[in-house]
Amino acid sequence: MREGPDIARIASLVGDPARANMLNALMGGTALTASELALEAGVSLPTASSHLSKLMEGGLLTLASQGRHRYYGLASAQVAGMIEAIIGVAEAVGPKRVRPGPRDAAMRVARVCYDHLAGEQAVAMLDRLFDKKLLLRDNEIRLSSAGASHFSALGIDIQAKARRPVCRACLDWSVRRSHLAGTLGAAILDKIIAEKWARREKDSRAVVFSPGGKREFERVFLS
Amino acid sequence: MREGPDIARIASLVGDPARANMLNALMGGTALTASELALEAGVSLPTASSHLSKLMEGGLLTLASQGRHRYYGLASAQVAGMIEAIIGVAEAVGPKRVRPGPRDAAMRVARVCYDHLAGEQAVAMLDRLFDKKLLLRDNEIRLSSAGASHFSALGIDIQAKARRPVCRACLDWSVRRSHLAGTLGAAILDKIIAEKWARREKDSRAVVFSPGGKREFERVFLS
DNA sequence: GGAATGCTTCGATGAGGATCGAACCATGCG
DNA sequence: CGCATGGTTCGATCCTCATCGAAGCATTCC
Numbered sequence: 085m086r087e088g089p090d091i092a093r094i095a096s097l098v099g100d101p102a103r104a105n106m107l108n109a110l111m112g113g114t115a116l117t118a119s120e121l122a123l124e125a126g127v128s129l130p131t132a133s134s135h136l137s138k139l140m141e142g143g144l145l146t147l148a149s150q151g152r153h154r155y156y157g158l159a160s161a162q163v164a165g166m167i168e169a170i171i172g173v174a175e176a177v178g179p180k181r182v183r184p185g186p187r188d189a190a191m192r193v194a195r196v197c198y199d200h201l202a203g204e205q206a207v208a209m210l211d212r213l214f215d216k217k218l219l220l221r222d223n224e225i226r227l228s229s230a231g232a233s234h235f236s237a238l239g240i241d242i243q244a245k246a247r248r249p250v251c252r253a254c255l256d257w258s259v260r261r262s263h264l265a266g267t268l269g270a271a272i273l274d275k276i277i278a279e280k281w282a283r284r285e286k287d288s289r290a291v292v293f294s295p296g297g298k299r300e301f302e303r304v305f306l307s
Numbered sequence: 308m309r310e311g312p313d314i315a316r317i318a319s320l321v322g323d324p325a326r327a328n329m330l331n332a333l334m335g336g337t338a339l340t341a342s343e344l345a346l347e348a349g350v351s352l353p354t355a356s357s358h359l360s361k362l363m364e365g366g367l368l369t370l371a372s373q374g375r376h377r378y379y380g381l382a383s384a385q386v387a388g389m390i391e392a393i394i395g396v397a398e399a400v401g402p403k404r405v406r407p408g409p410r411d412a413a414m415r416v417a418r419v420c421y422d423h424l425a426g427e428q429a430v431a432m433l434d435r436l437f438d439k440k441l442l443l444r445d446n447e448i449r450l451s452s453a454g455a456s457h458f459s460a461l462g463i464d465i466q467a468k469a470r471r472p473v474c475r476a477c478l479d480w481s482v483r484r485s486h487l488a489g490t491l492g493a494a495i496l497d498k499i500i501a502e503k504w505a506r507r508e509k510d511s512r513a514v515v516f517s518p519g520g521k522r523e524f525e526r527v528f529l530s
Numbered sequence: 531g532g533a534a535t536g537c538t539t540c541g542a543t544g545a546g547g548a549t550c551g552a553a554c555c556a557t558g559c560g
Numbered sequence: 561c562g563c564a565t566g567g568t569t570c571g572a573t574c575c576t577c578a579t580c581g582a583a584g585c586a587t588t589c590c
Contacts, residue, residue: 089397091390092327099319100578108314118537128580133538135578143400152536152587162396167314169392173385174312177366221444224484261447323548341567351550356568358548375557375566 097142098170102127103135107144107158107167112289113199115148115157161265164198165254172255194291196284200269201276201291202256209272209305210253210264219264225251227268238304240271276301320365321393325350326358330367330381330390335512336422338371338380384488387421388477395478417514419507423492424499424514425479432495432528433476433487442487448474450491461527463494499524 098104105125109116116124122132136156139145144163148155158164194203201209213219218231227235227242227250235242242250252266264272276282281297284290293301321327328348332339339347345355359379362368367386371378381387417426424432436442441454450458450465450473458465465473475489487495499505504520507513516524 089394089401091331091393091397092322092324094397095318095327095393096322099315099322101315104315104318131579162399166392166396169389170314170317171312173389174314174317176385177317178312354549
């Protein structure tokens with residue numbers, strides 16, 4: 085009865101199947117148009133439009149208008165984190181998946197989490213970055229000076245954007261360990277895609293490495 | 308349209324105001340009876356009962372029957388973590404709180420998070436435990452051998468329960484930093500209450516230290 | 531300008547689900 | 561036993577909200 089933050093309001097926004105599908109699609113990190121999201125959610129355009137305005141009003145989405153296209157994206161990494169947490173519970177509580185399935189297996193190995201890489205590969209990478217002292221952890225994760233020059237030598241440039249930390253830990257629902265988020269995490273994913281070491285699976289958050297790309301990635305980040 | 312874990316199902320369980328109030332009350336960590344939860348949620352007993360069976364079916368709650376009393380509690384720390392994440396988003400997007408209010412201030416300083424202490428005090432404590440090398444962090448948080456003898460000297464006994472780690476980091480929505488969860492975190496909260504250093508605020512998650520208790524707590528954990 | 535595309539608003543329909551009173555089980559007490 | 565207390569089930573009511581077709585704006589292309 086006492087009033088804290090309105091958690092029911094936020095949760096009920098995620099609690100509709102159409103909206104949940106949209107948010108799930110946006111966990112891929114790329115902003116999508118209203119029609120793409122309608123397709124993704126399996127509803128008509130008017131319905132999707134109504135859902136999108138509710139999500140906007142609830143503060144879960146941001147909107148970028150470009151000409152006659154309107155691109156919707158997740159509002160913040162915090163929102164993405166919340167959705168990962170809900171996914172984690174749903175996975176744990178859900179019908180015991182008899183067979184993980186191939187697409188699922190790919191998701192566990194590597195997937196996009198908002199704007200950075202998640203999954204076993206990402207967890208392994210973060211471990212190695214600590215081992216090599218390119219990242220340090222005290223209270224938060226920080227970039228060491230060795231790390232700063234290391235990444236800039238790789239052509240990964242990191243500038244601390246306002247209100248967005250360079251390094252952040254993000255909890256992985258499949259592995260229950262942390263992987264790297266923040267602008268550095270985002271920049272690394274950008275490089276992986278730009279170098280064509282891996283490609284985004286169509287209509288999925290899965291990230292699939294090519295044989296050569298996997299070798300390169302492991303040489304650079306896991307050796 | 309593709310079927311992942313059923314996130315809408317979980318979110319919609321939290322998305323009803325009555326159920327959200329119940330879950331929020333259970334974040335205090337103590338299990339409550341159906342009538343207490345009905346009162347908490349501001350609904351009649353039949354309504355509460357219906358909600359509770361839905362939450363049970365959804366896997367968010369556990370039930371312990373004792374005589375004619377039935378105690379409901381959160382099913383897992385993972386569920387608690389999800390709720391904290393939702394609270395965090397609700398806080399962030401919610402109506403800009405004009406005045407934080409005294410009860411809120413107390414919550415920020417120290418509160419119960421499921422079964423362990425959260426808030427500024429808890430965050431400071433975790434920092435000190437690392438500084439004093441009583442805890443170590445590599446991939447996860449671990450108890451050092453110095454830490455093991457230290458805590459047992461304090462009369463805090465920690466046994467790794469099945470499926471429950473001794474130390475875990477839990478993200479604090481008020482401070483956006485980690486505090487200590489796991490069986491050790493739970494044992495420390497137990498000690499704080501047992502020693503009467505602090506008491507639980509009635510009908511709230513807030514934990515209020517007595518002047519003397521605060522001194523003792525700071526001497527033992529923050530010095 | 532006119533036509534086409536992307537998206538939103540309006541209006542009507544329908545279904546799911548939250549709610550409570552009353553009746554119904556179960557446990558404990560005298 | 562009989563009565564009180566804690567809890568659930570049943571039934572009926574009601575209301576929110578998801579849905580889509582049709583119409584209305586806005587932008588771009590020809």
